[in-house]
Amino acid sequence: MAAPDPAAERIYTAALVVIGDEILSGRTQDANIAYLAKWLGLQGIRLREVRVVADDTAAIVAAVNALRHVHDYLFTTGGIGPTHDDITVDAIAAALGVGVVLHPEAVAVLTDHYGDKINDARLRMARVPAGAELIANPRTKAPGIRVGNIFVMAGVPAITRSMLESLDGALAGGRPVLSRTVAAWTVESRVATLLADVERAHDGVQIGSYPFWRDGRTGANFVVRSVDRQVLDTTAAALIGALEADGIAAVDGEI
Amino acid sequence: MAAPDPAAERIYTAALVVIGDEILSGRTQDANIAYLAKWLGLQGIRLREVRVVADDTAAIVAAVNALRHVHDYLFTTGGIGPTHDDITVDAIAAALGVGVVLHPEAVAVLTDHYGDKINDARLRMARVPAGAELIANPRTKAPGIRVGNIFVMAGVPAITRSMLESLDGALAGGRPVLSRTVAAWTVESRVATLLADVERAHDGVQIGSYPFWRDGRTGANFVVRSVDRQVLDTTAAALIGALEADGIAAVDGEI
Structure with missing residues (x-):
């Protein structure tokens, strides 16, 4: 099929x-x-x-x-x-x-x-x-x-x-939107171009950027969303790779 | 004036x-x-x-x-x-x-x-x-x-x-809506008619009823709202009076 x-x-x-x-x-x-x-x-x-x-x-x-x-x-x-x-x-x-x-x-x-x-x-x-x-x-x-x-x-x-x-389970629906979060102790304005580039390079995926301030430090959670598990995982891996290549320690998961 | x-x-x-x-x-x-x-x-x-x-x-x-x-x-x-x-x-x-x-x-x-x-x-x-x-x-x-x-x-x-x-204070506004809460350990369905009667008897006032369940008991907060302090106080007093007259201990304030 x-x-x-x-x-x-x-x-x-x-x-x-x-x-x-x-x-x-x-x-x-x-x-x-x-x-x-x-x-x-x-x-x-x-x-x-x-x-x-x-x-x-x-x-x-x-x-x-x-x-x-x-x-x-x-x-x-x-x-x-x-x-x-x-x-x-x-x-x-x-x-x-x-x-x-x-x-x-x-x-x-x-x-x-x-x-x-x-x-x-x-x-x-x-x-x-x-x-x-x-x-x-x-x-x-x-x-x-x-x-x-x-x-x-x-x-x-x-x-x-x-x-x-x-x-529960009684309503017709499509494929659920899956998400994975990648995080970093960085200001989102430093990685804005990188995020847009990674999103653009992967079809059927969205990346949201959510900054936070904690214990006097600045960080951001990057939420990757897709209905396709493989696309999701590929994109998350690409995002982690891009952050690391830019010298930013990426966390696989939410901070 | x-x-x-x-x-x-x-x-x-x-x-x-x-x-x-x-x-x-x-x-x-x-x-x-x-x-x-x-x-x-x-x-x-x-x-x-x-x-x-x-x-x-x-x-x-x-x-x-x-x-x-x-x-x-x-x-x-x-x-x-x-x-x-x-x-x-x-x-x-x-x-x-x-x-x-x-x-x-x-x-x-x-x-x-x-x-x-x-x-x-x-x-x-x-x-x-x-x-x-x-x-x-x-x-x-x-x-x-x-x-x-x-x-x-x-x-x-x-x-x-x-x-x-x-x-703060930079936008034109009217009189703020004031509120007072009267509460009771009662199910709101017991006092529904009473609430409607008290609201109807007072002009320029609204009463909202918000039930809750706590420690195995049922209660409700009745929020009285008006822009007029005197109307608010009169209505709250009337509501307390009506509840007490119905054998329900009324609390002046939120539970």
């Missing part, structure tokens, strides 16, 4: 809409972007854009409709709890032009969980855009929602992770 | 474009969003939207042009270093339809800093969109850039903070 033609390789992409006044006010440090990004990477899906918007229907609708048609998958986090500021379900339904219904299975899960303490606020968490399926949330029962290519997740990181576990 | 008419009060808004493959791959946890959000809050400016985009000219141009006209201020972070993956300056210039020039003052700062070790990569950090001013960066010298209502900042958080210090 011939190797797949890389030019014809299907690349799967995703976007994320983070819904939350608490992120935009700076009260809460987002932790979902990095986690979802890595999780998507493992599924062979590339996170291409993130938008953080307020708890505001118009803002959510605009972001969802701008992104859902241009990516294979759209994720949202936040705003699916029981309180008045949780407006994500209604906003997604508005974006899709569908109504909001009670999902019988979610009603059953929540009624089973809360028993005679079920109330309107708790049942609010069973509301979904018409046509939606549930995403299991083993942690706190209130489910996530899948409607078309949109995946509606919680804002609380532990719950989002619980929902993502339920989706 | 009559009190200012709140309806006529000018609200200043900002957006942020985070430029960085390292954020979208999950390699790096963003730390600039929360910091900038809080800094803007202190200046009386509200962060209304954040977009995280790749190191890709078309993506940067699209985000910058979508946001710069609808907000008073647009900030960017990332991509202004000396290496080949630092394309922010060119992308901003493209978005504005202007050329890129060497800023004489930046050339002077960098030449002074690097001495005879100045090179093309380092001079790259003196390139700015035509018409731009510099934002001082006491920490590592390479300056930030202001062009029109766009503020181009570093990706490395310590450097971004250094640049923001240079801008």
Whole structure:
């Protein structure tokens, strides 16, 4: 069998809409972007854009409709709890032009969980855009929602992770982007030309340069990325060789 | 003098474009969003939207042009270093339809800093969109850039903070949004109606509900926000009263 033609390789992409006044006010440090990004990477899906918007229907609708048609998958986090500021379900339904219904299975899960303490606020968490399926949330029962290519997740990181576990391996993806890091105690401005030259000499590879300052010394991590393990290893070796040839001790790995 | 008419009060808004493959791959946890959000809050400016985009000219141009006209201020972070993956300056210039020039003052700062070790990569950090001013960066010298209502900042958080210090008090803003937190060891779904009622009974106030799980117990922080100190205090007192009346011990402050 011939190797797949890389030019014809299907690349799967995703976007994320983070819904939350608490992120935009700076009260809460987002932790979902990095986690979802890595999780998507493992599924062979590339996170291409993130938008953080307020708890505001118009803002959510605009972001969802701008992104859902241009990516294979759209994720949202936040705003699916029981309180008045949780407006994500209604906003997604508005974006899709569908109504909001009670999902019988979610009603059953929540009624089973809360028993005679079920109330309107708790049942609010069973509301979904018409046509939606549930995403299991083993942690706190209130489910996530899948409607078309949109995946509606919680804002609380532990719950989002619980929902993502339920989706592990369930989404079509391409080859994951692999990475290797080469590092050096050097200022990146000394090796800028060298980095560009190594990247240009290898097809299908990207090199990112990330400087840092530690213990009064300056260093940089050079992250090489490719979907092809062999290209990755060849490029990393070439980069180490080029750094050493320039008199710079290269570290095979991250500093 | 009559009190200012709140309806006529000018609200200043900002957006942020985070430029960085390292954020979208999950390699790096963003730390600039929360910091900038809080800094803007202190200046009386509200962060209304954040977009995280790749190191890709078309993506940067699209985000910058979508946001710069609808907000008073647009900030960017990332991509202004000396290496080949630092394309922010060119992308901003493209978005504005202007050329890129060497800023004489930046050339002077960098030449002074690097001495005879100045090179093309380092001079790259003196390139700015035509018409731009510099934002001082006491920490590592390479300056930030202001062009029109766009503020181009570093990706490395310590450097971004250094640049923001240079801008402290320099931007026109309105009244800062103040906040007070009331908390309780309760599940938010028990008090959802109560929260909505208290918010509705007070004009010019928002209440956000943020649940947490700690030491096997469930609690929630209720964040009350308003630009008016008196409205804020009245609402917080009313919320505490309503919780206590419902038999829930309220904490004046965050748990």
